[in-house]
Amino acid sequence: MNPDDNIEKLTRELIEGSRIEIPEGMSDRVMFRITHASPPVARHSFIKVWIFSITSLLLMPMAIFLFKKNFDLFENTLGKAGRYFVFLYEYMLIAIFLGLALFLIDFILRNTFEKNPRLI
Amino acid sequence: MDSEFLKKVLGGDEQAYRYFVDKYGNMAFSIAVSIVKNPEEAEEVVQDAFLKAYNALPAFQQRSKFSTWFYKIVVNEGLKKLRKKKIKFAPVEEIETGYMVDESELNQSLRSLKENEQKQFINLTLGKMAARDSLIMRLFYLEERDINEVADIMELSITNVKTLLFRSRKRFYRILEEELKHELKSIL
Numbered sequence: 001m002n003p004d005d006n007i008e009k010l011t012r013e014l015i016e017g018s019r020i021e022i023p024e025g026m027s028d029r030v031m032f033r034i035t036h037a038s039p040p041v042a043r044h045s046f047i048k049v050w051i052f053s054i055t056s057l058l059l060m061p062m063a064i065f066l067f068k069k070n071f072d073l074f075e076n077t078l079g080k081a082g083r084y085f086v087f088l089y090e091y092m093l094i095a096i097f098l099g100l101a102l103f104l105i106d107f108i109l110r111n112t113f114e115k116n117p118r119l120i
Numbered sequence: 121m122d123s124e125f126l127k128k129v130l131g132g133d134e135q136a137y138r139y140f141v142d143k144y145g146n147m148a149f150s151i152a153v154s155i156v157k158n159p160e161e162a163e164e165v166v167q168d169a170f171l172k173a174y175n176a177l178p179a180f181q182q183r184s185k186f187s188t189w190f191y192k193i194v195v196n197e198g199l200k201k202l203r204k205k206k207i208k209f210a211p212v213e214e215i216e217t218g219y220m221v222d223e224s225e226l227n228q229s230l231r232s233l234k235e236n237e238q239k240q241f242i243n244l245t246l247g248k249m250a251a252r253d254s255l256i257m258r259l260f261y262l263e264e265r266d267i268n269e270v271a272d273i274m275e276l277s278i279t280n281v282k283t284l285l286f287r288s289r290k291r292f293y294r295i296l297e298e299e300l301k302h303e304l305k306s307i308l
Contacts, residue, residue, distance in 0.1 A: 007289070011257075011261055011289055011292070012261045014238075014242050014296075015242065015246075015257055015258065015261035015262045016261070016262060019146070019150065019262060020146075020149060020150050020153055020243070021146070022145050022146050022149045022163075022166075023149075023159065023163050026145060026149070026163055026166065026167075027138065027141045027142055027145055029163075029167060030141050030145070030166070030167050030170045030171075031134075031135075031137070031138055031141060033167060033170075033171055034134055034137055034170070034171065034174055035134050035135075
C-alpha cells in the first residue's frame with residue numbers, strides 16, 4: 001500500500017468518526033412545517049403575481065379617473081404642487097386597497113387549497 | 121426506493137416525505153454545519169432546504185439522484201445564510217505543497233485518545249476549516265460521494281474538486297496536528 005492510500009484510509013476513518021447526530025425532533029419540526037405552514041409557495045406566488053398584475057391594470061383607469069376628477073379642485077386650492085399631491089394621494093389609496101384585496105385573496109387561497117397543496 | 125416515495129409525495133401524500141427527511145436529514149445537517157458552523161443555524165438551513173425541495177418536487181426531473189439534487193439545495197441554502205452574515209465562501213487558493221503528513225505519528229497520537237475525544241477533535245478541526253474545505257471533506261469521505269457528484273453538488277469542475285480535495289486534506293491534517301500539539305502541551 002503506498003503512503004497516499006494510507007492517508008486516504010486514515011482520512012476516511014477519521015471523518016467517519018465526525019458524523020454528527022441531528023438535533024432531537026428535527027424531523028418532526030420539518031414535517032410540521034411541511035404539513036402545516038407550507039402552502040405550495042412557487043405556484044401560489046405565481047398565481048398571486050398574476051392576480052396582482054391584472055388587478056393593477058384594471059385599477060389603473062380608476063386611478064386616472066380619480067386623478068382627473070380631483071385635479072382642478074386640488075390645483076385651485078393647493079396650486080401646482082397640488083397636482084403631485086393628488087396623484088400620490090390617489091396612488092396611496094389604491095395601494096392600500098390592493099394590499100387588502102391581495103390579503104383577502106391570499107387568505108381564501110390558503111384556506112381553500114392548503115389541505116391539498118397540489119391542487120394549485 | 122426514492123422514486124417510489126417521490127410518486128407518493130407527488131400524489132398528495134405529505135407524510136411520505138418523512139422518508140426523505142429521515143434518510144437525508146443526517147447528512148444534510150452535517151453539510152449545513154460544515155458551511156454555517158453553528159448547529160442552530162444549520163437546523164434552520166436544513167429545514168428551509170427540505171421545505172424548498174418539497175415545493176420544488178414537481179419540477180424535479182429525476183435526471184440526477186434525489187440526494188444530489190437535495191444536497192445542492194442544502195449547500196445553496198447554507199451559502200445564502202453565509203451571505204446574510206456577510207461571510208464569504210473561502211476561495212480555492214493557498215497552496216501548501218510543502219506540508220507532509222506524518223501519518224504514523226498522527227495515527228499514534230489519535231489512537232491514544234478515547235473515541236469520544238477523537239470525535240471531538242475531528243469535529244473541532246472541521247469546524248476550524250473554511251466552509252468549502254470541510255464541506256468537500258464531508259461529502260467525499262463521510263457521504264462517500266464520487267468526484268462527479270461532489271462537483272455537481274458544489275457546482276465546481278472535476279479538476280477543481282480534485283485540487284480542492286487534495287488541499288483540504290492537507291489543511292485538515294495541519295489543523296488537526298496543531299490541535300493535538302496544543303492539547304498535549306496543555307496536559308504537560
